[in-house]
Amino acid sequence: MKLIALLGMPNTGKSTLFNRISGASARVGNWPGITVDLMSAKILLGGHIAELIDLPGIYDLHGFSDDEQVVRHFLENNEIDLVILVLNTSQVDRQLSLGLQVRDLGLPTVLMLNMVDEAKRGGITVDPAIMSQHLGTPVAMLSAKYGEGFQQALQLAAQTMNNATAHPAPEELRAQLDSDDKIERQMEEIVKAAVQMPVQLTDALTSRLDKLLLHPWLGLPIFFAALYLLFQLIFTVGAPLQDGVAWLLDHGRSDLLEPMMASWPGWLHGLLLDGIYNGVGTVAAFVPIIILFFLVMTLVEDSGYLSRAAFLMDALMAKMGLDGRGFVMLLMGFGCNVPALMGTRVMRNRASRLLTMLVIPFSLCSARLQVFVFMTAVLFTPQQAPLVLFSMYLMSFAVTFLSALLFKSQFHSNEPFILELPPYRFPTPRQIVLRGWQEVGHFLNRASKFIIAGVVLVWALTNYPSGTAPASIDTYAGMIGQVLSPVLTPIGIDAQLAIALIFGFVAKEIVVGSLAVIYGLQGDELMQLMAQRLDWVQGMSFMLFTLIYTPCLSTIATLKTESRSSGFMWLSIGWSLLLAWMVSFAFYQGARALGF
Structure with a gap:
């Protein structure tokens, strides 16, 4: 050959x-x-x-x-x-x-x-x-x-x-x-x-656009506004598609799989449906948004605009050991951490790339946003909820910058930030389709095996020993929650919330659903019960921990694959857990000391 x-x-x-x-x-x-x-x-x-x-x-x-x-x-x-x-x-x-x-x-x-x-x-x-x-x-x-x-x-x-x-x-x-x-x-x-x-x-077009888009005062506000509109487009268009996939998956289970497996042994029925099918289905429901995300970002990347954003942010990011490209990847992480981690391939220096990958999981992804929307609806008034959500985004940036400052000496890079600003271009439909197909394929191929393994483990933890109520404190997951109680009680997280966090290790989208299983209620009844059992200080502490602690299995799998290092993956997991506990502890104990 x-x-x-x-x-x-x-x-x-x-x-x-x-x-x-x-x-x-x-x-x-x-x-x-x-x-x-x-x-x-x-x-x-x-x-x-x-x-x-x-x-x-x-x-x-x-x-x-x-x-x-x-x-x-x-x-x-x-x-x-x-x-x-x-x-x-x-x-x-x-x-x-x-x-x-x-x-x-x-x-x-x-x-x-x-x-x-x-x-x-x-x-x-x-x-x-x-x-x-x-x-x-x-x-x-x-x-x-x-x-x-x-x-x-x-x-x-x-x-x-x-x-x-x-x-x-x-x-x-x-x-x-x-x-x-x-x-x-x-x-x-x-x-x-x-x-x-x-x-x-x-190049008249490039020259005219750069006068505005690279303006020292207007450049960044224009970029943030454009990116905000793009994300709004992604989730506005993607939400109905996501609901449609979820509807298909629900009907596939109720109309096809459940009747077909009705006579199967209970443990096998539960493993396949409650474990693997629900777990993989949770990820599959987000594929439409991931596809739209890649298609839109293809337009932005191929246009040459991200190169300009990296140029504008480089001076600030350099103080934290990152560069302008790292800022762009952090913004991508607000949609999904996985494509943002994969996007670090544009970095030529390994140290810069590893530091960027270390901080990307702190970006408030769309999956975490679902948890925060639910918790703010439970514990805060409609007037307070937007401010609480905004504080979560501010905290996301804060822990990102703090981590970069603390670890920049460990991942030090002397490589100068040299970036050619190409002329503005627009990709052909063929390029857009190929890019979306490739990235979605990579996502599903790399993440699916870990998702399946993870949901099988979580199902086993929440259904055994035999004869216990699913997801109760008598299951292995509940026992783990009791064991973790000395660590989590100082930050206001009880055994039930600890079980939800175990579910969140697989995918943050599962957290809200796991709370319904744990409390045995759904809808308004669930929200009313949680409002009675939790106060706003506990809720904020839980949200802070959810924001910072170990990312989902898909992100962890991508971290290992992209870094080609199990040690780096464990560093990311360990640091996120430690930082999440310290931030939640400082908030919870501080609020209690002030009489809240």
Whole structure:
């Protein structure tokens, strides 16, 4: 099988080309450095079955960033039959240095100058024949986004691979990668001969928008307003879809599964329906919102707007050991922590990425919001409820910034925040659909196995020993609540609320439902009973603990997968539990000391 390496600088449309060649759904976004994993796909090229590898975007083969080391290691340790080098046509005068470095490796290479549509709008013309003559490498012009010149570029790649004869030995490659030639002089000669660029590049739309969106005083308020409207759109449109999925799941259980399993043993019936079906169904009901979230964020990311937001917030975030990109991920976490954690792949430095992943779970996600809406309705007046919810958002930011300040020395990064602000672009429908499909697939694939394992465990804890009332204090879960009583009583959380928190470990959406099971009531009757048994101080302490303590299983699974470290996952769990207890303790004991 042939091996093809897809290589290029960040933000050159490399992953878009990968998707177009392979039909796969690698993540495509208008953000430098967005590809950090080795995506691969089997393709047919030049009569051969080949494996196409999408390497991380890099600026220099001789650099020392994590991504550059990945590319160097791959080139040195694999017999590559073809390198497809992707550069941005409108920036070829700056990016050709990478082309010269790749050429000097002696590997079969075809240079694909992408984004010719943008180059034409900017008045840039390139003569591929002259450039190929000077470079000694076949050159193709194309627009991977719209497919212009794609077939011709693919044919040229097939010819180059089939005509290749000898490959450099690994030791020759290593020696070449360790040496620097006179790249700058050669690059200037080629650009002067083959490229015609106007004296001043103009992008009227980008210039006009940046005057407003990057304004030192108006930039951030406009960004927050735009993001607020986008989230409103997501949940306004997604709520009916979520209700529809929940309705289907309910009817699937009552009309199909329950009659079918009526004669099955009680323990098996309970495990499959009350455990696995309800647990997985809770997650499945949120898939419509997750899909909408990804589709909307694709528009924002591919437009280039998130790069601007990162630029505006970088100075403040730097004081906490983060950078502007971390701020964007925190905002994404208010929709769902899982995609926000996955979004940290845009960070090139591992230390920065880990610190950002450590604080993202403190973002007040939509699942926690359901708990807070319920509790505020139980314990506070309609006039007080909005202020209580607003205080939860403020606390979310507070614990995020506190954690970043405390741990920034452990995850210290000296990497400067260098981010190219690309022109504003709008993704095609094909890009949007592929992005949504890929991210939802990743979410379901990675999280489902942990959700199933978690709900099975919770069901067992709340249904055994045999003969006990489900979710009562006589079950194993109730016994755990009693054991935790010395720890939770000082923060105003009793055994019943402790059981609800155990359910919340699987998914925060289960907390409200578990309270109905625990108290044996629902609707207004449940709210009235809880209002009698809890005061507002206990309710606030419970909400603070729910906000900060261990995130759901989906988030934990994503933390482990994205960090590739079980130790980091346990650090996140341990710190969130400790911080949740300390904050709730300070609030509860302080309020009681003041006579509340």
